[in-house]
């Protein structure tokens with residue numbers, strides 16, 4: 001029997017042009033004709049040079065940007081704005097500094113807005129959910145600390161727990177570990193993979209770090225700049241359950257080399273290197289002539 005499973009997220013013919021009229025320039029095409037299907041429970045990473053439209057695509061999926069043309073849907077329903085089924089995590093953890101870790105998680109925006117309307121059963125289930133997330137994210141021992149008392153990695157755990165509070169189907173993450181040191185990032189990678197397995201969310205994860213994109217993603221979507229577009233989609237040939245040692249495996253390194261080379265090509269960096277070589281060569285020639 002063939003089943004036609006609906007993708008969790010579907011993007012068709014998406015274009016995005018920002019209005020640049022105030023600067024008197026031609027409007028740059030941030031996204032050109034994007035088609036993308038993301039399956040339920042997938043972990044997809046978007047990678048590419050700076051300015052290739054990764055954040056714009058993610059923000060459009062979040063409903064924070066309106067498309068110039070094209071259609072986006074989540075579970076078959078058109079995306080017309082932000083919704084509780086799609087939660088976003090940014091690079092800079094926007095926590096409330098005057099609330100403790102536990103309070104930051106419990107009083108997610110959605111719950112805070114309707115506090116009066118909530119029954120005691122709802123409050124109780126929210127408290128249970130918050131406690132479960134504190135444990136899942138390894139935050140139980142700092143539940144009563146304030147964000148300023150925590151490291152960047154711990155603050156980002158709080159931000160992720162808060163995003164998960166409303167049981168979103170989709171987690172949209174924009175370079176969430178970009179500000180963390182290498183060791184903390186490794187820990188966060190395994191933590192987010194664990195969250196993905198346990199919560200069964202669909203994750204779209206933006207990064208400019210190729211190693212991160214391959215380690216986390218089942219599929220790596222490579223975007224290219226000017227105009228922002230999808231260049232290549234790679235299936236990651238690694239077992240579903242990732243371990244750090246896989247980063248040294250032959251398939252991992254081969255794919256990493258392939259993706260890096262393609263980013264260099266699409267970003268025009270190959271040309272720059274050629275130019276540098278020519279300049280150096282010209283310099284050598286001039287030195288010889290002297």
Ligand SMILES: Nc1ncnc2c1ncn2[C@@H]1O[C@H](COP(=O)(O)OP(=O)(O)O)[C@@H](O)[C@H]1O
Nearest residue numbers: 018028030049050051052053054055056057228
């Ligand atoms: N709010 C905005 N107004 C005007 N141009 C924007 C805006 N946001 C992004 N852009 C432009 O759109 C392109 C894609 O940007 P972005 O999505 O941030 O890329 P990335 O996240 O891959 O670095 C860039 O050329 C950027 O300058």
Ligand SMILES: [Mg+2]
Nearest residue numbers: 054055056174
């Ligand atoms: Mg970005």
